Amino acid sequence: METAEYLDVFIDESKEHLEVLYKQLLALEKEPAEKSIIDEIFRAAHTLKGMSATMGYNDLASLTHQLENVFDAIKYEKITVTADMMDIMFEAVDHLTEMVDDIASGGNGVRDVEQIVFLLDRLETGVTVEQTKNESGSRLEETTTVLQVIDSLDEFELSILNEASERGFSNYEITITLNEDCLLKGARVFMVFEVLEKLGEVIKTNPSVNDLEEENFDFSFSVILVSNYSKTEIEEKINKVSEINKIETNLFSAEQYKTMHEEETKELSETKTKQSQNSVQQKEKTTRKSPSGKTIRVNIERLDVLMNLFEEFVIDKGRLEQISTDLNNNDLQDTVEHISRVSADLQNIILTMRMVPVDQVFSRFPRMIRQLAKDLHKNVEIEIIGADTELDRTVIDEIGDPLVHLIRNAIDHGIETSEERKKKGKAEKGTIQLKAFHSGNHVFIEISDDGAGIDKEKVVNKALANGIINESQIDSLTDQQIYELIMASGFSTADAVSDISGRGVGLDVVRNTIESLGGTISIDAELNKGSTFSIQLPLTLTIISVLLVELQNEKYAIPLSSILETAIVRKDQILSAHNKKVIDFRDKIVPLVFLNDIFSVPEQGKNKNDYVSIVIVKKGEKMAGLVVDSFIGQQEVVLKSLGNYLSNTFAISGATILGDGEVALIIDSNALL
Amino acid sequence: MKQETIADSKVIVFQLKEEEYAVSVHQVGSIERIQPITRVPRTADFVKGVINLRGVVIPIIDLRLRFGIEESEFSDSTRIIIVYFDDMETGLIVDAANDVIDFPENAIEPPPAVIGTVDVDYIEGVAKLEDRLLILLDLQKVLTREEVNELKAVEG
Numbered sequence: 001m002e003t004a005e006y007l008d009v010f011i012d013e014s015k016e017h018l019e020v021l022y023k024q025l026l027a028l029e030k031e032p033a034e035k036s037i038i039d040e041i042f043r044a045a046h047t048l049k050g051m052s053a054t055m056g057y058n059d060l061a062s063l064t065h066q067l068e069n070v071f072d073a074i075k076y077e078k079i080t081v082t083a084d085m086m087d088i089m090f091e092a093v094d095h096l097t098e099m100v101d102d103i104a105s106g107g108n109g110v111r112d113v114e115q116i117v118f119l120l121d122r123l124e125t126g127v128t129v130e131q132t133k134n135e136s137g138s139r140l141e142e143t144t145t146v147l148q149v150i151d152s153l154d155e156f157e158l159s160i161l162n163e164a165s166e167r168g169f170s171n172y173e174i175t176i177t178l179n180e181d182c183l184l185k186g187a188r189v190f191m192v193f194e195v196l197e198k199l200g201e202v203i204k205t206n207p208s209v210n211d212l213e214e215e216n217f218d219f220s221f222s223v224i225l226v227s228n229y230s231k232t233e234i235e236e237k238i239n240k241v242s243e244i245n246k247i248e249t250n251l252f253s254a255e256q257y258k259t260m261h262e263e264e265t266k267e268l269s270e271t272k273t274k275q276s277q278n279s280v281q282q283k284e285k286t287t288r289k290s291p292s293g294k295t296i297r298v299n300i301e302r303l304d305v306l307m308n309l310f311e312e313f314v315i316d317k318g319r320l321e322q323i324s325t326d327l328n329n330n331d332l333q334d335t336v337e338h339i340s341r342v343s344a345d346l347q348n349i350i351l352t353m354r355m356v357p358v359d360q361v362f363s364r365f366p367r368m369i370r371q372l373a374k375d376l377h378k379n380v381e382i383e384i385i386g387a388d389t390e391l392d393r394t395v396i397d398e399i400g401d402p403l404v405h406l407i408r409n410a411i412d413h414g415i416e417t418s419e420e421r422k423k424k425g426k427a428e429k430g431t432i433q434l435k436a437f438h439s440g441n442h443v444f445i446e447i448s449d450d451g452a453g454i455d456k457e458k459v460v461n462k463a464l465a466n467g468i469i470n471e472s473q474i475d476s477l478t479d480q481q482i483y484e485l486i487m488a489s490g491f492s493t494a495d496a497v498s499d500i501s502g503r504g505v506g507l508d509v510v511r512n513t514i515e516s517l518g519g520t521i522s523i524d525a526e527l528n529k530g531s532t533f534s535i536q537l538p539l540t541l542t543i544i545s546v547l548l549v550e551l552q553n554e555k556y557a558i559p560l561s562s563i564l565e566t567a568i569v570r571k572d573q574i575l576s577a578h579n580k581k582v583i584d585f586r587d588k589i590v591p592l593v594f595l596n597d598i599f600s601v602p603e604q605g606k607n608k609n610d611y612v613s614i615v616i617v618k619k620g621e622k623m624a625g626l627v628v629d630s631f632i633g634q635q636e637v638v639l640k641s642l643g644n645y646l647s648n649t650f651a652i653s654g655a656t657i658l659g660d661g662e663v664a665l666i667i668d669s670n671a672l673l
Numbered sequence: 674m675k676q677e678t679i680a681d682s683k684v685i686v687f688q689l690k691e692e693e694y695a696v697s698v699h700q701v702g703s704i705e706r707i708q709p710i711t712r713v714p715r716t717a718d719f720v721k722g723v724i725n726l727r728g729v730v731i732p733i734i735d736l737r738l739r740f741g742i743e744e745s746e747f748s749d750s751t752r753i754i755i756v757y758f759d760d761m762e763t764g765l766i767v768d769a770a771n772d773v774i775d776f777p778e779n780a781i782e783p784p785p786a787v788i789g790t791v792d793v794d795y796i797e798g799v800a801k802l803e804d805r806l807l808i809l810l811d812l813q814k815v816l817t818r819e820e821v822n823e824l825k826a827v828e829g
Contacts, residue, residue, distance in 0.1 A: 599714035644761045650715040655730045663711040
C-alpha cells in the first residue's frame with residue numbers, strides 16, 4: 001500500500017530491466033538458440049513482473065508474466081524463435097516501456113494489453129502467428145466468474161492463486177462494508193489492509209487500491225486474500241477495526257474459476273503450474289546471483305549540488321592561493337599547497353562520480369537501427385565497442401541527438417542496398433560500428449560504416465556550386481578537408497542528398513552541437529569502402545584549464561584546449577597581407593586577431609613596447625594568433641554561464657570567478673577564426 | 674504578470690533621477706551595494722557587464738541608460754537590485770533603493786498617455802500614494818532580450 005516511496009527505485013529499475021529486455025531480444029534475433037540470452041530475458045521479465053505486482057501495476061505485471069511464459073516455452077524448446085515472433089515480443093516490450101514511462105510521468109500505468117497478451121499467449125501455446133492473427137479478432141470476450149463481486153482475474157493473479165492453493169493456502173473473497181457514517185473511509189481501508197496483510201497476501205482489490213486510497217468508493221469494497229487462516233479467524237480480526245458494518249467472506253478456488261474457461265485455457269493452466277514451479281526455481285537462482293560491486297543509488301540532483309559546492313570551494317581555494325602568495329608565510333603556503341592537492345583529488349572523485357557509461361546513449365541505437373534498416377530495406381548490423389566508456393552526465397545528455405543524426409546518415413546514405421553491395425563484391429549485410437574510448441583528457445566516439453564512402457569529386461563540385469570554396473582553393477585542399485566540407489553550413493540542401501554520394505543533411509548542425517560541447521569532429525572516408533566520423537569530447541564541461549591574459553586592465557581566459565602555443569614577437573615581424581596583419585609562425589602564415597579592437601577595450605596607455613604577446617589558437621586545421629597585452633598564467637577555473645540574459649554574446653562562451661573574486665570572461669576562440 | 678502585481682501589493686521602491694519606480698517584492702532577490710563590474714564586450718550600452726554575486730555570475734543593467742536618462746557617477750546610495758524574472762537573474766543599477774511599501778490595489782492606474790509619446794512599454798501603470806507618484810515596472814519589457822540582440826547587431 002505505501003509504495004510511493006519506492007516509486008523512484010521502481011521506475012529506475014524497471015527501465016534497467018527493459019533495457020536488458022531490448023538488448024537481449026536483439027541478441028536473440030541473431031542467435032535464436034542461445035540459452036544464456038533466453039535465460040537473461042527470462043530473468044529480466046521475471047524480476048519486472050515481481051516488482052510491478054508488488055507496486056500494484058497489474059497490467060504491467062500480467063504482460064511481463066505472459067512474456068515470461070513465452071520464454072519459458074522457448075527455454076524448454078516447446079516452440080522455436082521466428083522472425084514474426086520477435087516482432088510481437090518487441091511490441092510487447094514497447095508496451096511495457098510505455099507503461100513504465102506513464103508511471104514515471106505520474107500516471108497509473110494502466111493500458112489495454114489484452115490484445116498483446118493474447119498474441120503472446122498464442123505464441124506460448126505454439127500457434128503460429130498467421131493463425132493467431134486470423135483468430136485474434138474473434139476471441140476477446142469477457143470471462144465469467146464464480147466470484148460474486150470481483151469480476152475478472154488476469155493470468156498473473158490466477159497463477160498466484162494456483163500456486164497458493166498448491167501450498168495449502170486458501171483463497172478468500174472478502175467483501176467489507178463500512179458504516180455509512182464513517183468519516184475517514186481511507187483510514188479505515190488502510191487499517192483493514194494492515195490487518196489483511198498480516199493474515200496473508202492481498203491479490204486483488206475492487207475498486208483498485210488507488211481508488212480506495214482516494215476514497216473513490218461507496219461503502220463496501222472487496223479483496224481477494226490468500227491466507228492460511230480460517231474464515232472465522234479472518235472475520236474476527238477484521239472486525240477489530242471499528243466502523244465496519246458487515247464482512248462477507250467466501251472461499252473460492254482458482255481451479256473452479258478456471259474451469260469456466262475454454263479448452264485452450266486448460267492447456268494453458270498446465271504450463272502455468274509448471275511455470276510457477278519454474279519461477280520458484282528462477283527466484284532462487286536470481287537471489288543467489290551476487291551483486292557485482294557495492295553501489296548505492298544517489299539522486300543526480302545531490303551530485304549536482306555537490307559539484308556546485310565544490311566549484312565554490314575551487315574559487316575560494318584560488319583566493320587562498322593568492323592570499324598566501326601575498327603574505328609569504330611558510331606555514332600558510334604549505335597548508336594551501338596541501339589544500340590544492342586534496343582539492344585536485346577531490347575534483348577527480350567528484351567528476352568520476354558524475355560519470356555515466358556511454359552505454360546509456362548507445363543502448364537505444366541497436367533498436368533504432370533495426371527499425372531504420374527495416375524501413376529503408378537495408379540489411380544492417382551494429383557493432384558496439386567500449387559501451388562502458390564513461391563520460392560526464394552533462395555531456396551524455398547532449399551527445400544523443402548528434403549521434404542519432406550520424407547513425408541515420410550512415411544507414412540512409414552510407415550503407416548500400418543488399419543488391420548494390422553484392423555487385424560491389426561486399427558482404428550483403430552492412431556493418432555500422434560504434435566505438436567509444438578514452439584518451440588523455442578526452443573521450444572519442446567513432447561511428448564507422450562499411451558503406452559507399454564519400455565521393456571527393458562530387459563533394460568538391462557541390463561545394464563549388466554552393467560557393468563554399470572557390471576554384472583556387474581546390475588544389476590546396478587535403479582529403480580530410482574535402483570530407484569536412486560536407487559539414488560546412490550551406491553545403492547541403494535536402495535535394496542534394498541523392499546527388500552527392502549521399503551525405504550532408506544537417507551535418508553542420510551536428511558539428512555545431514559538438515563544438516558547443518567543446519569537442520571536435522573529423523571525417524575519414526574511402527570510396528566504396530566506408531567512412532568514419534570521429535568525435536572528440538572533453539571529459540567534463542564545468543572545470544576547465546585556461547590561460548589568463550590581460551587586455552589593458554581587463555582579464556580574459558582562453559581555454560587551454562584550443563591553444564596551440566604562445567609566442568612573443570617583435571612588432572616589425574608583423575606582416576601585412578591583403579590588408580590583414582599576419583605573422584610567419586613556424587613557416588606558416590597565421591592571421592592575427594587584435595583582441596583589444598574586437599572587444600573595444602578602453603585604452604589605458606599600457607604596453608607601449610616593441611613586442612606583442614600572441615596566443616596561437618586552433619580550430620581544426622585553422623589557426624589564428626590572438627594578440628593580447630600580457631600573459632598572466634595557467635589556472636583551473638569553473639566555467640559559469642553569463643546568465644540567460646546575455647546568452648548570445650559574441651566570442652564569449654562564459655565567465656569564471658578568479659581568486660580575488662573578480663569575474664573574468666572566457667573567450668570562445670572558435671568564434672574568432 | 675499583471676495579476677501578480679495587483680495581487681501582490683508589496684513593492685520595492687527605488688529612485689532614478691527624481692522619479693520613483695516600483696517592482697514587486699516577489700521579483701526581487703536582494704539589494705546590493707555597488708561592486709566591481711566586469712565589462713562584457715559587444716553588448717548594448719545599458720548592459721554594464723557582470724558581477725560575482727556570492728559565486729554566481731549575474732548580468733547588470735544600468736536602468737538609467739536603459740530608460741534613456743543621462744548616465745551619472747555611482748554614489749554611496751547607488752544600489753543594484755537583483756531581480757528574478759522568467760529564468761533570468763539580472764541586476765538593475767538604480768540611484769537609490771530604500772523603501773518597501775504596501776500598495777493599495779485600487780491606486781494603480783494605466784500609464785498616462787502623455788508618457789506614451791516615446792516608446793515606454795515597460796511601464797505597467799502608475800500609482801498615486803498621497804503626494805508620491807510611483808511608476809510600476811513591467812520587468813518582462815525591461816528585460817526583453819530582443820532589444821539586447823538588436824543593439825548588439827547595430828554595434829557589431
